[in-house]
Amino acid sequence: MKYILTLLYISSLLSVAGCKVKDNTDYEYLDSWAVQAINLQNRISQRAPFRLAEFPATHNSFNAQAYSNGFSYPDPNHIPSMLNQLRMGKRMINMDLHWDIHYNAKTRLITTDVVLCHDSSDFGFCSMWDRTFREGLVEVREWLEENDEVVILKLQDELDGHYQEAYDSINIEMGDLVYKPSSPCATFDMEISKAKILATGKKIIITGAKPSTCNESWGEFVYWDEGMFGSVNHESFTPYPICNNAVDDIQQKIFGATNDGTQVAQIILQSDEMTIEQVAALTKCGLTAISYEPLRWWDDRLVAQIWSWDTDKPSINNTTSNCAAQQASGRFSDALCNATYSFACQHPQNRDWRITNTISIWSNGELACEGEFGEEGYTFSTPVNGYENAQLNDVKESLGISNVWMNYTDSLIEGDWVY
Known part of the structure; x- marks a missing residue:
């Protein structure tokens, strides 16, 4: 027992x-x-x-x-x-x-x-x-x-x-x-x-x-x-x-x-x-x-560990700001797509950045990068890690520019940001 x-x-x-x-x-x-x-x-x-x-x-x-x-x-x-x-x-x-x-x-x-x-x-x-x-x-x-x-x-x-x-x-x-x-x-x-x-x-x-x-x-x-x-x-x-x-x-x-x-x-x-x-x-x-x-x-x-979006961005209460820009701080913000900024262009192989002289609305980004740097292989782009983001910010600051458009948007589906 x-x-x-x-x-x-x-x-x-x-x-x-x-x-x-x-x-x-x-x-x-x-x-x-x-x-x-x-x-x-x-x-x-x-x-x-x-x-x-x-x-x-x-x-x-x-x-x-x-x-x-x-x-x-x-x-x-x-x-x-x-x-x-x-x-x-x-x-x-x-x-x-x-x-x-x-x-x-x-x-x-x-x-x-x-x-x-x-x-x-x-x-x-x-x-x-x-x-x-x-x-x-x-x-x-x-x-x-x-x-x-x-x-x-x-x-x-x-x-x-x-x-x-x-x-x-x-x-x-x-x-x-x-x-x-x-x-x-x-x-x-x-x-x-x-x-x-x-x-x-x-x-x-x-x-x-x-x-x-x-x-x-x-x-x-x-x-x-x-x-x-x-x-x-x-x-x-x-x-x-x-x-x-x-x-x-x-x-x-x-x-x-x-x-x-x-x-x-x-x-x-x-x-x-x-x-x-x-x-x-x-x-x-x-x-x-x-x-x-x-x-x-x-x-x-x-x-x-967040190098991209600024604090409280993208705004969950503003559904009209559907395009992303890198701000003076180096962080992302959602902005009205009809605002006018220069564009961030990147070479897909060496990952270097160029910024356009063209200042326009977000939808013209691909044409602007193609027109100014297309022969060298640069395209409208977005940083994919912290180092690339810092490099873009350095180029932007060297030109005295505060904000640049990036190829990043949720214009198709609200909240679904895609590059």
Whole structure:
């Protein structure tokens, strides 16, 4: 009898301890200007080369307070769940994959599975109540099904050879949405655009394979990310216009920076949080995958990552201002399309800017750029990252011009700003 009661106690304890997602969603924040602005900003680069496009990131995305229960994720990197991270404008999600024991709350059996675990050789451990890879994929898919955008999923391989199990998880939960490598071990084409990927019906890029693993089964879905990513030290980074003397490299890869937001890192490793000023400096140099920790609700560092729209712009109460101009401040504002400004023209290859002598209404932008700079290949354009925006502002200031039209409008559908 005592043995039976003990089993019942353990079973109930395991059931309670199962890692469930807490619905701590702050809907007021999701409706705020900052979140709306960064989501608009992410879409500006839909037609730009991947290497220039915005992919705001979180590191150890799965290690969030939303999943903490005393047994799992006791020292989180972030507050919101991965679903809410995506809602807050994050477009690069990171998952560490471990093959480890797992308690299945449905079957009440302890098995092995591909789990999302924050473990390392120095500190951290896997818990049998950690979430599975499949559960994480289901959460990301929920957001993808409601949004026509591209997300990067970076995987850290701690699978101990269990690539078939990882493949099965991807194939079952996400396979139809994955933009696959052309062949196992193929590197990613950094000149392709988000728009071209979306046109194929795909929405997610998965990276994390290595030369030694890309020929395994998961190589059908997972890119070898050679030459795809770069990173800088945010604490020693030299700001604009020097940008660490690495502008060319930054514009050729998806560059980021991160800090470790766990309590262990802050106490033992003396790791400091990334500051608002550091995020703004990185953003202005065109780093598109910045991950600051811990990500919180109402995090002012998210505001620092906004290089495009000015505060409280575009106006939600003024439906007649449907064309975007870069203001004297270097930030975007929605303006009446029949206002008259010069036009921002950009070369699609070298990404340099020219500004027209022609001053006219917004609808004449393409003709103005073609007429003055068309022979050199310049077209009516819009900055797609913080560095390009800063460069346009420099050219504008050198000419003594306050405002210029950009090829960015919501004249077709109110609120749907497109470039």
